[in-house]
Amino acid sequence: MLRNDFVWGVATSSYQIEGKDEKIPQGECVWDTFIKKEGTIFGGHNADVACDELHKYKRDIPMMANLGIKAYRFSLNWARIIPDGTGKINQEGINYYREVLELLNKYNITPYITLFHWEYPQALFDKGGWLNPDCVEWFGEYAKVVAENFSDLCTNFFTINEPQCVINLGHSLGIHAPGVKMPIRETLQMAHNLLKSHGLAVKNLRKYSKKEIKIGYAPTCGVAYPSTDDPKDIEAARKVYFGFENDIDNWGWNVSWFLDPVVLGEYPKEGLEKFKNYLPKISPEQMKKDLELVNQPLDFIGQNIYNGYEIKALTNSKNNSYYERVERYPGFPKTSIQWPITPRAFYYGIKFLSEKYKLPLYITENGMACHDSISADGKVHDPNRITFLDSYISAMQQASDDGADVRGYFLWSILDNFEWANGFDERFGIVYVDYRNQKRIIKDSAFWYKNVIESNGKCLSINDKSNEIIVEDVSETNDYMSLSENETIKFNTIYINDNIDCIKEGLTFIVYEGNAILNSSVLYKGAKVSVPKGLTDICLLGECDIKII
Template identity: 55%
Template sequence: MSFPQDFIWGAATASYQIEGAAYEDGKGLSVWDVFCKEPGRVFQGHSGDVACDHYHRMKEDVKLMADMGLKAYRFSISWPRVIPNGVGEVNEKGLQFYSDLVDELIKYNITPYATLFHWDYPYELQKRGGWLNPDSPKWFEAYTKVVADKLGDRLKNYFTFNEPQCFIGISMVQTIHAPGIKYPTKDALQMAHNVLLAHGRAVKVLRETIKDCKIGYAPTGSSFYPATEKPEDIEAARQANFNVEIDNWAFGIGWWSDPVMLGTYPKEAVEKFGELMPEIGPQDMTLISQPLDFYGQNIYHSIPAASDGAGGFKKLDPPAGHPRTAIGWPITPESFYWLLKFLYERYKTPIVITENGMSAHDTISLDGKVHDPNRIDYLNRYLLELKKAIDDGIDVKGYFQWSLMDNFEWANGYNDRFGLVYVNFQTQERILKDSALWYKEVIRTNGQSL
């Protein structure tokens, strides 16, 4: 079996999770820099102060990518590294780091894909209300313009936001992630709307500044697959994927993706929220829903859903003993086929898998290598489902494995390892895991080795 000849094989990272150099070369504070200093917020008090020291080891890491045969690399840009206060004066040293990274990737024929925001919000802007401030979309637009002006001659592929479900839902509703502030539902909904406006403004300025760029969006969300292949269960899973629950709205795919892809919020959710709905200007939805070149989706696992016998759906628990990753997430390769099918049916836009991978109990073995057969099996199963989706006519353009290397896993600190590359956080030694060599062969054969 082979994938399309132009299929994009890559891996992904995020700035705060790998860069380190948190206080160097003029970088400003992010909400994560501050959050990690609060006792009890992050596993064992870990922080991204050093992380994988990628800021200083960038060339070494790009060489590793080349050794692995990667065709593309999705990284994120740290807003406060580029503009320390979030607005105003640009930090040329910080911006140059990303310019050098792009040049190094191109040197090895690795196509760069940049995510403009992957959670490290400027602390100075958070003090001004963050995403609740009505000027926040303009702040993001100005930052995007700085990036586009500097990198747009070489960097042609962009994602605006990574997982708004998380940096609004986990951060502002559940308070598990930075800045960890609980907001009333009305305010949180307004913040979500401002994020979508920021997305629209970023798309607009990218199109105006870089005439030949390609733009996407990288949400995640609670997803479902049919418990059986009976037509009624398939329809139930379809409904479940785009249903927005009041008490779990922040993780609804429909809430975050319908406005971007269809230009409207889900009607049933709007009716449920009533007076809690954000203020929506007459041109807001047009701005938010400008056409994208690809729709990104981060997919790790799903929940089975079945018909409730009355035209609706019911969520089911995985069977007892169902396999899980080291972080506790269920292993559900079906997620790929069914969610991709439902997304493509609804949004009719080419899809890129922007994140997929697993946390495993990785360790250096006595032979000095890192053997991770569970990850290889996981990736193999998911990629087979991805090929099945493509064979069924779903236009999937690429796949970015999460993550290139072990890194700072947010509130879990360094307790979880998702990488293809093992990182010793005391010495910064890098070791290609067995899965990295396996993935190299998958890329070399364009999937024929699966």
């Protein structure tokens, strides 16, 4: 089971939900500039209104409280607080975020502030952005302002969200703001500067906060997960997950390069070797100082996990590879955004991260994009999202049961919102937003999540014991009956006494090898099973023999 003090929350980012208002002036961020370029955003959408959270927070926060939400991770728009990125502070921006924090505290929703969720001030990008060495001091100054103005109302902070996306999507592929394609050497320099910025932000948050605070960091990456639970597959997946198997052009999709310096105080040797022809020229003495800055003590780490890829160990590979990446079968389940649905990746990502970095772990983002719509009854039914969330959160609990120190889960997202380059085409929220009128409709998944929170996960399928099979010794019994093709029976639980492997939607049969159970699964009480045409051929060793328990 999950900890009694497990943190159940939801997450958003400022640019994706807030919109704009002349009464709360702000400087432009790189996304404001990027969306003006033709062809950058699906449908020509923009975030000028988004979810209108600048005005709707007074309604949305009580709604969150009614849904049982205990914690809310949201980001500050750097350019709303310091319009030029440095220098003069915008008091209207400060006042807005203080009002949000005060209302969250009033409704007993614990705030978790993210300093940077991609809202980089355009004025600073024009000066070189993350490539300018001064960016470290810029971000440190911003962290100081945040600590001085909000630490009396918030005691939990994350510095940077998904640095891998900042580097890869924004500065390598150019499909996110600021939309540039930099050479590898420059993106590696940017990554180093970004990590130093994180370190100075941690120092300044602690130095200038008005009370004791806790600080984390929220990177991401797809998870390499093992094809089976064979130790060889597990170790191969672990090695791939923390390794450097990507080609050099995709170097930024990496876990260790963005976490090892932060938590362990050094860059991984495998990465230093792979990137040696592209690394910035930094003296050993300076690198030591840089890493001391990066390696500030953290109270926890976050990780955004949505999906992964399957890995199988190889022993006699012709190309000396220790693994192969298993291809997904045709029709592999995916979300509407075409991300694979892989709860097994969630389990192993949590387990691998906890085992390596040995810090409390928070899942800072996880959720599912669906093509939700309003039904004839005026409601939004999203059973696919409920199934997704149940499978992932159950996997998280299993990882916790197996020793992972996972402390909290922030569902992405409370609201449908501006999904970056995809505009408003994808809906991740458990609350539907009608962008024509800003009406909110609570989806079925939100009510389901409320039950999860109230029960601390006890209502998850992993904990549902009502239909649990009681495995009995059937080695000496012969009280089986034959089930003819298409014959229907009622049962509580059945055993099938042949070495078969057949799964029908909604039913998983027990598989034997001799008298040994290879696989067992719950069958629902009072259900009816009809043997599909051809099943008796699959079950051959005679008839399809079953035992009714």
